[in-house]
Amino acid sequence: MNQETVLVTGASSGIGRDLARCFAADGAQLILLARNTEALEALAEELHQAHPSQVRVLTADLSRPGEARRIFDELASEKISVDVLVNNAGFGASGSFAEISLARQLEMVQVNLAALTELTGLFLPGMLQRRRGGILNVGSVAGFLPGPGMTVYYATKAFVLSFSEALAEELRGTGLTVSVLCPGPTESDFGRVARGSKVRRLKTSKMTSAAVADHGHRAYRRGVVTAVPGFQNKLFVFLNRLLPRSIPRKIVRQYNQTME
């Protein structure tokens, strides 16, 4: 079998960086994408030292419409086919919908949802033609419920969850795998980007990004569609199903409250 090529978006930190490490350990060739070139190059160097695999760095800002197409065209012009697309890049913004700038909310929709959809649409035909590979999307437990205090973020993750599960079903029998990794609170830069200097009133324990990535990588390799890492997160998703729809949103509102 030819060596697998894996494109990881948001590989410059957190879960994406650890997912890249997991796929590199399989012997895959890596394409690392994010805005922070320096961080990507440091990871590329680390992976290159640790594994025999080739690593390529792609600097791209997925909040810019047209960026997904540019990436696809650039790789196609070099005859590079992507076997596994890991749509991990994403960010949140804390605060009520009315107080966060509309520009920031739309940027979030572009990165978390539109770029993910566009990259999937662009790379999927090649995967279908070769009858190998697949897509690992990074959703969130936030995708299972509405999120007052981070309204648009939760809604983008609901899209990622629904889109991934539906696509997995459509592609059943094609030889391709679609998985959606749904982490709960995880140690990474996510909180700093979402909340700046504010802190959540309620504290919960966090998983390490390495443990979350390992769970997602193993789930993808096993063909698991919906992967929720950690007992606490699994319990949360299970209990959420049992409650009337009006209750979880009240709990989430409390959870997302921040203080200076």
Ligand SMILES: NC(=O)c1ccc[n+]([C@@H]2O[C@H](COP(=O)([O-])OP(=O)(O)OC[C@H]3O[C@@H](n4cnc5c(N)ncnc54)[C@H](OP(=O)(O)O)[C@@H]3O)[C@@H](O)[C@H]2O)c1
């Ligand atoms: N941490 C959590 O508690 C948690 C929980 C559930 C789900 N998640 C999801 O996990 C994924 C990874 O987040 P993380 O926790 O690892 O946070 P992180 O450390 O902040 O990593 C986010 C990654 O996304 C990239 N990114 C953000 N905006 C981008 C843009 N405009 N263009 C290209 N890349 C961009 C960042 O790279 P650059 O800044 O270099 O561009 C970075 O590599 C996200 O989809 C997030 O929603 C996180």
